[in-house]
Structures are given as structure tokens and as C-alpha cells.
Amino acid sequence: MTPEQAFGHAVRVRRAERRLSQEGLALASGLDRAYISQLERGRQSPTLGTVFRLARALGLPPSDLLARAEAELAAPPEPAG
Numbered sequence: 001m002t003p004e005q006a007f008g009h010a011v012r013v014r015r016a017e018r019r020l021s022q023e024g025l026a027l028a029s030g031l032d033r034a035y036i037s038q039l040e041r042g043r044q045s046p047t048l049g050t051v052f053r054l055a056r057a058l059g060l061p062p063s064d065l066l067a068r069a070e071a072e073l074a075a076p077p078e079p080a081g
Helices: 003-017 022-029 033-040 048-058 062-074
Strands: none
Touching: 003 022, 003 033, 003 048, 003 062, 022 033, 022 048, 048 062
């Protein structure tokens, strides 16, 4: 898993916990829905400003969002099956 994928997964999980659609998160953060999709799939690398905007829209500190991504990277890979 790449850092971008880990960050995207962290965003997707927190967004789902908040019961937000990608469109809802896009509106709350001032970002484009297609960009949110790219981030969640690990196809884009967010700027520091984007991390702050997403965190604010998700109701958590930016450090929490990054810690979630870091935990994803530290977790052992799931076996293919």
C-alpha cells in the first residue's frame, strides 16, 4: 500500500463513519467530487492545505487523519485469497 492509498482509505473510512457521500464531503471541504474520488483511490497526493480542508470537513484534527493513514501503512498486508 502506498502513502496515497493509505491516506485515501483513511478519508473514505472517516467519510463513511460521518455518513457523508463524496458529494457531501466535496461541498463541506470546497473540493471537487471527482478529486475526492481520486484521493480516496490513492490516485492523487493531497497538498497540506487539502489535508486541512478535508480534516475540518470531517470534524477531526489533521493529525488524526494522518495518524489513520500512518496506521494503515504500519498494518500487515491482508492475505490475498
